[in-house]
Amino acid sequence: MKPSYPLPQFPLHRFGLALMLPFALVGAIAFPNQLQTATAQTSGQTSGENRPLTIRSDVQEYDAKTQVVTARGNVQLLYPARQIQATSAQAQYFSKERRIVLSGNVYILQQGGNSIKGETVTYLIDEGRFVAQPRTGRQVESTYIVNDNDLNQATAPAPPTGNFRRSN
Template sequence: MKLYKLTTLLCLCLSAQAWALSNDTEQPIYIDSDNQELDIQKNVVTFSGNVVLRQGSIDIRADKVVVTRQSGKEGQETIDAYGNPATFHQLMDDGKPIDGAAKKMRYETATEYLKMTDDAVLIQEGSEIKGKIITYKIDEQKLVAESGKKQRVTTILQPNQLNKK
């Protein structure tokens, strides 16, 4: 438990200097795919086949994406992405990228919350975190990584980042 807290603290320190582009979540969401199905009554759209979702510098790529608009309210979409893996990319205000991958991702636009599940990995400036589940609060740059039953959270810190501190 102590190692888990230390790892999380180190990760937060590493990302504290790089904030997500401040206007990403204020941008429209663009989705390209091979197919699209719409259920108007349930406010659910399913995109499949080479799905590319963009919102500002946020770029999510997946085999399938399901967008649900809760109670039909614009700006409160839940986006579930599935792939082998699905990927996440975003630029920080300092121009440096953060990348993630997992078999399942959930992005909640209203709360700017990303949850990556199953073989999740998040990479920033060469350092990476791997775990069963990684949650990432985009606007606050807060990250939590959890291990699975037979795996542990793995963090790789690059020496050049440690020397900058």
């Protein structure tokens, strides 16, 4: 089942080649030491495997002192290790705190069809938890795919089994 709100598609001609590169690739050239720390922290894995977090946007900035990446304009976030893709107006990746803050018309889609829409959504990487906030006077919208087969099995009475004797 497809979600009722598919991710917006952005024409590739709007992005230059340099803007299409993931921030990790750009960071590897300009900030190799900071990137190694940020990439290792992003994984959330104990096996030592690094997992990519790709952010595409019109403009990106990296603050070496705070180790914060800020992306603005037509932001697209892909985090395959957590099966997350998102769009927003702005994204900030706080590598020290291991959190991502998306703001401005945020739409997050997880594989399987679960989704969240809101004005600001914070993703706490280590906890695997989203905290969504609406625009003033509005609400956050979440869609969860529920497997009715599991629900029916949990609420249906168990069929009789074994030999039964009538008691008098």
